[in-house]
Amino acid sequence: MKKTLLGMLGAGLALLLVAQGCGGSDPLPPPPLPDGGAWVECDEQDAGACAEGQSCRFVEAYERSLCVDPCEPATGCADPSLACCPHGEDGGTGGFCLPQDACTPPDAGPSDGGNSDGGTSDGGPGTNPDGGLGPVEEPDAGPGTDGGKPDAGLPDSGTDGGSAPDAGLPDSGTDGGSAPDAGPPDSGIDAGTPDAGPPDSGIDAGTPDSGTDAGTPDAGTTRIRLMAANISSGNYQAYEAPGIRLMQGANPDIVMIQEFNYKSGSISDLVNTTFGPGFYYYQEAGAQIPNGIISRYPIIASGEWKDPEVDNRDFAWARIDIPGPKDLWVVSVHLLTRNATTRNTEAVSLVEKIKANIPAGDYLAVGGDFNTDSRSESCFTTFKQVVDIDGPYPADKNGNSNTNAGRSKPYDHVLVDADLRAYQTATVIGTSSFASGLVLDSRVYTPLSEISPVQAGDSAASNMQHMGVIKDFLVPLGGDTGTPDAGTDAGTPDSGIDAGPAPDAGVDAGPAPDSGIDAGPAPDAGVDAGPAPDAGAPDAGMDAGTPDAGTTRIRLMAANISSGNYQAYEAPGIRLMQGANPDIVMIQEFNYKSGSISDLVNTTFGPGFYYYQEAGAQIPNGIISRYPIIASGEWKDPEVDNRDFAWARIDIPGPKDLWVVSVHLLTRSATTRNTEAVSLVEKIKANIPAGDYLAVGGDFNTDSRSESCFTTFKQVVVTDGPHPVDKSGKDGTNAGRSKPYDHVLVDADLRAHQTATVIGTSSFASGLVLDSRVYTPLSEISPVQAGDSAASNMQHMGVIKDFLVPLN
DSSP, X not given: OOOOOOOOOOXXXXXXXXXXXXXXXSOOOOOOOTTSOOOOBOBTTBGGGSOTTOEEEEETTTTEEEEEOEEBTTTBOSSTTEEEEEOOGGGOOOEEEEEGGGGSOTTOSSTTSSOSOOSOOSSOOOBOTTSSBSSOOOTBOOTTTOSOOTTOSOOOSSTTTOOOTTSSSOOTTSOSSSOTTOOOSSGGGSTTOOXXXXXXXXXXXXXXXXXXXXXXXXXXXXXXXXXXXXXXXXXXXXXOHHHHHHHHHHOOSEEEESSOOBTTSOHHHHHHHHHOTTOEEEEOTTOSSOOEEEESSOEEEEEEEOOTTOSSOOEEEEEEOXXXXXXXXXXXXXXXXXXXXXXXXXXXXXHHHHHHHSOTTSEEEEEEEOOOSOTTSHHHHHHTTTSBOOSOOOBOTTSXXXXXXXXXXXXXXEEEOHHXXXXXXXXXXXXXXXXXXXXXXXXXXXXXXXXTTOOTTGGGSTTOOBOEEEEEEEEEOTTOOOOBOSOOXXXXXXTTSSSSOOBBTTTTTSSOOOOOSSSTTOOBOSOOOSOOOOTTSOOTTTSSSOOOTTEEEEEEEEEOOOBTTTTBBOHHHHHHHHHHOOSEEEESSOOBTTSOHHHHHHHHHOTTOEEEEOTTOSSOOEEEESSOEEEEEEEOOTTOSSOOEEEXXXXXXXXXXXXXXXXXXXXXXXXXXXXXXXXXXXXXXXXXXXXXXXXXXXXXXXXXXXXXXXXXXXTTSOOOSOOOBOTTSOOOOBTTSOSOOEEEEEOHHHHTTEEOEEETTEEETTOEEEOTTTOSOGGGGTTOOTTGGGSTTOOBOEEEEEEEEEOO
């Protein structure tokens, strides 16, 4: 679901009270324009209804998108009856002209002092410095900073509720459990190379992190601390110093976080600032006030399910590889303040998703900002189908269990299933012990030294309307005894693809860190409990030939083959990717009008593929992969604001990882493209280990192969021919086949393993430019149709190269 990128402030409290007082929940219509006319509603994906100079922006106060005029707060709007509401995009000061009441942040009054609903607002800005709301860009999100970008996990057969392919059920031999050790987000993920800095001891189930445990569990358990946190503050529904300090003082292992925005940098910056390097995270994509999860342990799958009652956030979920034989699924929620009936509707929808997608044998936690006025609301009866809702409840130092700012209502919760509830233990911090968990209110906590660096006034920060809620659990480690799982690690052999049986559960059962995902017998995260083969196993037809026993064939594809009027993928581009049957796609204009990005990936390739789509971009770059994506992110494109350079680190079979970068350079000029190349090469040199493989691919928009950007790229990849061609021997890739727009460029190490691209009985020595208009016989690339490459507004051809990668 595409949500607004505008950081507009929501409806005023007075308007909310009027709406609730009248018993209605329909959004208020915007008042007439000053000249008596009506505001023009529009579609954010197609602002054609708006006049020249106007933008189509979602206005939370009216719960609709309107055509608005830009403004600067210093000069205001031409009509004095309108206010210049700041949007905060690109870190600038600009805004848009709206009625005065649309600029008032909802629920932003004094904490519950005369406020009928001290809950968090259901809208409002929460902007980021990189352009709009929701996930922020990662300008330098190299391997040391990014471990859990949105959509960086497995597709879940539909972000809005499909079955997660790694949900413990084998999916056609891709992976019989969770993705093998999704890897910490720093440079220590690569095969055979230990983590750059000792891995956090909390990952070794058996040697819990001393600060997290607040006590020493017995040798058969590990302590896991869960936290619900809607503790943003200030005017932008974003995290500032008070909320950061509160999370640091709580020292949780897993946070179900709401209003997951950060004004001072990227979301990676927020996670690293709060917890240091090595934590994983997931932030739902494209949301105005996103939900998310932060975890000390690997996030091996993640996504979001649709909240049926609100458009500015959804239910964010993650599957986490905690120590022990079971995974923990967590769902981060932010229910509406509107009324109890609405909250129950949300609960009904979420419970349906949980029942349909989460294995009964795993643990479950649902946490966050429920905005509940009492514990007798009907939503709790609904949630009782999947989690334990009964007391006793967490409380503060004074025994108060309420969590709104005025401490009169139970807004926030950490609810777990019966299996996990059986292991709940006292939350111990310093010499203080909270038998049923802690409501963290800095105004009453003593001594503050126990929760350093928290300051007494942090919970009273401006517009902080909630308290954090904490529960601890002593989770047993038994049952995961190191039985080999037939090679779940993508670097150890499974059925001849990798290189020898890796014992499962080595991470969970002792103090040895997982010092290398691919490095021979390194133990994997201990999630897989059966013989399901790993995602490295080639499927029938992938190989286009049978490589020898010491190699596996990997097909790379560059694809800017969107079509139609929306720079999005439609049937022609989907068929072309299906016909090419690649293992890894560097994709541009990674949008889909007919569903979620998970839907697009599953429709094209079936379940079991991994993907990454850069966050918040108008025409995003991305990566789709048959093999696990163990880290991903984006680097800033210095020349354009509507996309960046998307990268992913992929655990391909064999001892080396493959780093791929998906690019979409500007058409403006060769000089501009070289500026982009210079910036990207700097990022590659700074972040990608020389010992791993590298591929840079996508839409370069280059007019000739003599452009200066190729000389620049030559520092990190091979740019020389021979080049891929079509059935007629032509190497141009634009629609008219006269210019080399699109490329798959790899480093010298990977280039040494390039092999002919073989499809059916056809062989292309240097790779294929896939043009359905000239390819024969079409039966070799079924289901492609002859006219697919001539689809409306398809301006590029796909480019394909094959490699026989050694397994040792």
